[in-house]
Amino acid sequence: MNRRIFVGGAAAAAQSAFSQSPNDQVATAMIGVGNRGSFLLSAVMKQPDARVVAICDIKPDRLDKAATAAAGTNPKTTSDWHKIIDDKSIDAVYIATPPYLHAEMAIAALKAGKHVYCEKPIGTTPAQIRELVKTAKASKKVFMPGQQLRSMIQLGDAVRKIREGAIGDLLFVKAQRHASADLPYDGPSGDWYYNYQKSGGYLVEQSVHNLDLCNWVIGEHPTRAAGFGGINLHKDEPKGRDIYDHQSITYDYANGVKLSFTQMVFHPRRMPVNNQTLNVYGSKGAVDLMPAVQFYSIDGKEQNEFSPKVEEKNDAHMRAFFDAVRKGAKLPADITIGATAALTAILGNEVCRQGRVIGWKELGVEV
Ligand SMILES: NC(=O)c1ccc[n+]([C@@H]2O[C@H](COP(=O)([O-])OP(=O)(O)OC[C@H]3O[C@@H](n4cnc5c(N)ncnc54)[C@H](O)[C@@H]3O)[C@@H](O)[C@H]2O)c1
DSSP: OOHHHHHHOSHHHHHSOOOOOSTTOEEEEEEOOSHHHHHHHHHHHTOTTEEEEEEEOSSHHHHHHHHHHTGGGOOEEESOHHHHHHOTTOOEEEEOSOGGGHHHHHHHHHHTTOEEEEOSSSOSSHHHHHHHHHHHHHOSSOEEESOGGGGOHHHHHHHHHHHTTTTSSEEEEEEEEEOSSOOOTTSTTTTTTTOHHHHOHHHHHTTHHHHHHHHHHHTSOEEEEEEEEEOSSOTTSSTTOOSOSEEEEEEEETTSOEEEEEEESOOOTTOSSOSEEEEEEESSEEEEEESSOEEEETTSSOEEESSOOOOOOTTHHHHHHHHHHHHOOOOSSOHHHHHHHHHHHHHHHHHHHHTSOEEGGGGOOOO
């Protein structure tokens, strides 16, 4: 049976209020159930204090698949996200649509009194982020960005030690996010990914995680940046592509630290340099944060595990969201973190596109 037709069969069903969750479970709606949204959906379904009451997606096949997966709680389905916003019985929304839609949806949900888990990047333009920051700060509801590195115990431990001076004075950070190929052009995200306005390109859509980790380690946001980018391999692939296939950016921080960041999509799979790296250099030695957390003393005599490897729970970030909603627990990532990460990536794009040094203040967003 086609789940969507079954659930939404009566035209009136789309109009009616979604069912109220029993007990004190958080009545949760999912907006966007593609690749990431379906992963989040299955994780929400496993939370004892949450209940999936509604699902929204404009693609009928995805809506069907998600509604079938969540059939146990009989969620209502809709292709119109405004219906989720308007439904007063919904306590919380998960937003996992393409990036350019995040801010508008999150602002509407917060204004309607809902808690919001918003996938990264939380916005693709300074204007979107400015408005979202204003709304989230004025709201009493929880807003959490999907910057899940912030919930990783090993990274948190390493960052704390670095900030406490374990590698001496912080001097320099070198990081990269390389891929060995573009995302498939006919794949599930091919209809938005290669459009700069919709995705923000690789830097904003993907490196926002890596840049967030850099900011976390450095302890502040950059004050300015310079860099270059271009399309050297995938010219007009797919047709109309306007996102870079490589970028090289330097960020300058007020504490004197520089971050050198590169991004590309032609890093051979078997090349013996990891696709994602993040090295933090201090006056006593350096720490490799990605992919392993290792310390190297500056004299070359010592090498050790800087922070113990732990079994990370892959729903830790989500758990933190529900703990914040239910018990007021402190968020591992909040609006300031989400905004700072997105703005750092946007700044990196802007310097490449405008070909000049641009200051953080020029973005015009107070975070
Ligand atoms: N935190 C992470 O590690 C992580 C991992 C992957 C993706 N993401 C983020 O999740 C978001 C989605 O990425 P994805 O890979 O799932 O993309 P996707 O294309 O697979 O899924 C997006 C879904 O949103 C739906 N959608 C588009 N417009 C909509 C609208 N107006 N109303 C309702 N639904 C709409 C699409 O039909 C699609 O099903 C992106 O922002 C991405 O950066 C985060």
